[in-house]
Amino acid sequence: MTIASDDPRVAAVTAPPPDAPPAAPAAAPRRRRARLTRNRWGYAYVAPFFLLFGAFSLYPFLYTAYISLHEVRLSDIDGAEFVGFGNYTALLQNEFFWNAARNTLTIGILSTVPQLCIALGLAHLLNYRLRGRTFFRVAMLMPYATSIAAATLVFGQLFGHDYGLINALLQGLGLDRVDWEAGTLSSQVAISVIVTWRWTGYNALIYLAAMQAIPNDLYEAATLDGASRWKQFIHVTVPALKPTILFTIVVSTIGAVQLFGEPLLFSGNGMTNGGASNQYQTLGLLMYDQGWTNFRLGQAAATAWAMFLIILVVVGACALIARRRARAER
Amino acid sequence: MTVSRRRRAALGAALATSLLAAGCGGGGGGDDGAVTLDLGLFGTFGFEEAGLYEEYMRLNPDIRITEESVERSADYYRALQTRLAANSGLADIQGIEVGFVADVAANHADAFVDFATTENADESLGHYFDWKVEQATTSDGRVLGLGTDAGPQAMCYRHDLFEQAGLPTDRAELATLWADWDGYLELGRQYEASPTKPEGSSWVDSPASVFSASVYQGETAYDDEDGNPIPESSDGVQAAWEDASAAAADGLTANLTQFGDEWNSAFVNGAFATIACPAWMLSYISTQAGDEGAGTWDVAPLPGGAGNWGGSWLAVSETSEHKEEAIALVEWLTAPEQQVKRFTSLGYFPSSQEAAEDPAVASATSEYFTGAPIGQLFGESAAAVRFTPIGPYDTQIQEAFTEALTTVGGGTDPDDAFQAALAEIEQITGG
Numbered sequence: 001m002t003i004a005s006d007d008p009r010v011a012a013v014t015a016p017p018p019d020a021p022p023a024a025p026a027a028a029p030r031r032r033r034a035r036l037t038r039n040r041w042g043y044a045y046v047a048p049f050f051l052l053f054g055a056f057s058l059y060p061f062l063y064t065a066y067i068s069l070h071e072v073r074l075s076d077i078d079g080a081e082f083v084g085f086g087n088y089t090a091l092l093q094n095e096f097f098w099n100a101a102r103n104t105l106t107i108g109i110l111s112t113v114p115q116l117c118i119a120l121g122l123a124h125l126l127n128y129r130l131r132g133r134t135f136f137r138v139a140m141l142m143p144y145a146t147s148i149a150a151a152t153l154v155f156g157q158l159f160g161h162d163y164g165l166i167n168a169l170l171q172g173l174g175l176d177r178v179d180w181e182a183g184t185l186s187s188q189v190a191i192s193v194i195v196t197w198r199w200t201g202y203n204a205l206i207y208l209a210a211m212q213a214i215p216n217d218l219y220e221a222a223t224l225d226g227a228s229r230w231k232q233f234i235h236v237t238v239p240a241l242k243p244t245i246l247f248t249i250v251v252s253t254i255g256a257v258q259l260f261g262e263p264l265l266f267s268g269n270g271m272t273n274g275g276a277s278n279q280y281q282t283l284g285l286l287m288y289d290q291g292w293t294n295f296r297l298g299q300a301a302a303t304a305w306a307m308f309l310i311i312l313v314v315v316g317a318c319a320l321i322a323r324r325r326a327r328a329e330r
Numbered sequence: 331m332t333v334s335r336r337r338r339a340a341l342g343a344a345l346a347t348s349l350l351a352a353g354c355g356g357g358g359g360g361d362d363g364a365v366t367l368d369l370g371l372f373g374t375f376g377f378e379e380a381g382l383y384e385e386y387m388r389l390n391p392d393i394r395i396t397e398e399s400v401e402r403s404a405d406y407y408r409a410l411q412t413r414l415a416a417n418s419g420l421a422d423i424q425g426i427e428v429g430f431v432a433d434v435a436a437n438h439a440d441a442f443v444d445f446a447t448t449e450n451a452d453e454s455l456g457h458y459f460d461w462k463v464e465q466a467t468t469s470d471g472r473v474l475g476l477g478t479d480a481g482p483q484a485m486c487y488r489h490d491l492f493e494q495a496g497l498p499t500d501r502a503e504l505a506t507l508w509a510d511w512d513g514y515l516e517l518g519r520q521y522e523a524s525p526t527k528p529e530g531s532s533w534v535d536s537p538a539s540v541f542s543a544s545v546y547q548g549e550t551a552y553d554d555e556d557g558n559p560i561p562e563s564s565d566g567v568q569a570a571w572e573d574a575s576a577a578a579a580d581g582l583t584a585n586l587t588q589f590g591d592e593w594n595s596a597f598v599n600g601a602f603a604t605i606a607c608p609a610w611m612l613s614y615i616s617t618q619a620g621d622e623g624a625g626t627w628d629v630a631p632l633p634g635g636a637g638n639w640g641g642s643w644l645a646v647s648e649t650s651e652h653k654e655e656a657i658a659l660v661e662w663l664t665a666p667e668q669q670v671k672r673f674t675s676l677g678y679f680p681s682s683q684e685a686a687e688d689p690a691v692a693s694a695t696s697e698y699f700t701g702a703p704i705g706q707l708f709g710e711s712a713a714a715v716r717f718t719p720i721g722p723y724d725t726q727i728q729e730a731f732t733e734a735l736t737t738v739g740g741g742t743d744p745d746d747a748f749q750a751a752l753a754e755i756e757q758i759t760g761g
Contacts (some may be wrong), residue, residue, distance in 0.1 A: 074415050096753075096757060163595050182740045268591040268592065269591065270589070276733040276737045276740070277734075290757070294757055296760065
């Protein structure tokens with residue numbers, strides 16, 4: 001706050017006479033008040049964010065916690081009944097929850113791992129001097145700019161059983177049609193393809209930005225030492241990208257735990273159950289199904305909080321591993 | 331009109347937002363003193379298509395009518411529930427479907443005008459079948475809304491596909507052959523075994539088609555007399571599950587999900603030869619199959635006797651700024667003359683007894699359906715229907731069963747699938 005720092009009162013307030021201890025209690029509130037007035041424009045500037053954050057993040061967050069301790073249906077919100085942690089214990093014994101957790105994990109792995117590997121490779125290629133480099137970079141980001149709904153509906157058609165393009169191609173190659181939507185693995189692969197298609201470019205761009213920050217001397221030195229392009233990639237690029245890779249892993253993992261739009265729209269019939277046998281029901285979709293198809297808000301709120309805790313644990317584990325690694329390397 | 335109509339583009343979360351935005355718009359008066367009434371509906375009620383809005387606005391020049399419609403009733407129900415819980419954003423007039431009328435009656439009856447105490451109550455309620463008013467009546471005698479259509483059922487079939495497969499195509503002959511569901515399944519096996527049946531076509535669109543038709547033929551469907559769900563012990567469910575899972579396990583169905591994208595495409599592609607059709611399904615079929623389908627479809631009585639699937643009401647919101655005008659519009663839209671028009675132009679069968687007995691309804695035939703006497707067919711079905719008790723979770727319970735049947739079509743053991751459906755239903759009802 002530059003406005004405040006050259007205020008002459010600073011000295012007077014922050015340096016009370018050392019030989020006057022009884023004055024201290026009175027000085028403390030005064031000092032605080034003074035700082036508040038001095039900084040009031042600062043508070044005013046940040047207030048809009050915090051008001052919005054309070055209204056649309058903090059309040060729903062706390063209200064969800066409150067709801068999760070009640071048995072409540074949307075049709076009878078006033079009839080909420082306090083059940084303590086009943087919804088949570090029920091959730092832990094609920095086969096649908098574990099099924100959704102499993103699906104979230106497998107879809108998460110099936111989408112995140114190829115996505116980040118492809119992104120790294122793409123970024124490496126785009127880091128070379130290519131003709132039409134800008135075009136490729138923009139093209140890569142296009143899927144990210146596409147709405148999930150539109151992309152999923154198109155992919156849903158491609159993966160259709162009877163009239164889908166992919167099955168038509170398979171049949172053209174003399175292979176059997178695959179009922180993508182009905183199978184457990186096939187539906188999860190199909191959804192992972194949508195996620196990968198959408199996010200690969202975004203991650204590649206982040207990697208690319210980080211790669212351009214790597215000093216060229218390192219590559220020159222490596223070239224002088226006779227390292228091949230591949231060796232340079234492994235021994236120079238990847239180590240230098242470590243913090244970036246960690247960042248993308250964390251972001252992708254959070255995205256994977258919250259995966260919702262793709263499995264919701266993939267069914268193509270508006271169902272919220274993630275397939276006839278819940279074969280691609282993710283945690284996000286389960287929460288929606290509980291809350292907005294079955295109208296059991298308490299249960300859905302408990303699932304929401306469970307998801308939040310899972311994300312905290314996963315991100316915490318990532319951070320811990322990263323810190324260990326960093327320390328070990330030092 | 332149960333589940334709904336074509337589902338085109340983005341649904342999901344985006345839908346809820348657009349619904350809310352749409353629902354908040356109406357209610358205001360125009361510049362010239364005209365009153366705008368908005369209707370929040372689902373699927374296709376056919377008022378617009380039958381020219382009823384236009385006619386009403388011509389008769390009442392100071393009224394404007396706007397309609398917002400959601401494709402699937404389940405999505406509509408979700409948005410309606412949210413608005414009822416928030417007690418805001420309701421349209422002047424809201425559509426209510428039989429799948430959730432019991433829920434609304436139990437929890438939100440006071441959000442809607444009580445039609446038992448309106449000025450014209452005797453006249454506006456007097457022309458209905460008793461059951462139509464009963465289903466929308468709360469335990470303390472309030473009447474939620476006025477009925478639009480009913481869903482007496484028949485069996486629609488492609489006589490051209492039947493002929494290719496060497497099956498009889500005559501309505502009366504089929505009616506005796508599939509007097510019960512066993513006969514229907516037997517004919518289906520013949521169809522599937524026929525060497526001349528069109529390639530890529532199945533006997534029936536989905537196991538859900540069999541299930542949803544058959545379940546309402548029992549003493550009970552999903553609920554007991556008090557509206558409590560009894561999915562496990564209901565005789566309607568038992569019988570319907572047996573028939574539908576047999577159809578699925580024997581590969582007689584195209585195993586499509588009704589009201590899904592592939593199902594919609596299948597109408598045009600002739601992927602199935604039969605589909606159980608409540609009266610409201612007729613306009614769905616003709617819309618999906620288009621002009622090319624004209625004259626290829628026909629209608630015969632439903633196997634296993636009469637049954638009713640679906641039916642709706644129009645309710646007026648208590649929060650509407652133009653309650654008087656909205657009540658008048660609802661009374662007019664649901665009056666016998668208008669119910670007759672909706673049947674003769676689009677096939678929505680009247681829930682008004684007076685309209686159902688109108689000669690124009692009884693003698694109606696459908697050109698699209700090869701001249702089938704739909705007035706007589708659906709009239710007989712409606713007259714013979716025995717109404718099963720309804721409950722608050724019917725929409726979701728039906729979805730759970732029909733989804734489980736899809737897995738039977740994919741090779742799951744019927745008993746396992748039934749248990750899976752019950753587990754799903756327990757999630758809904760709270761065990």
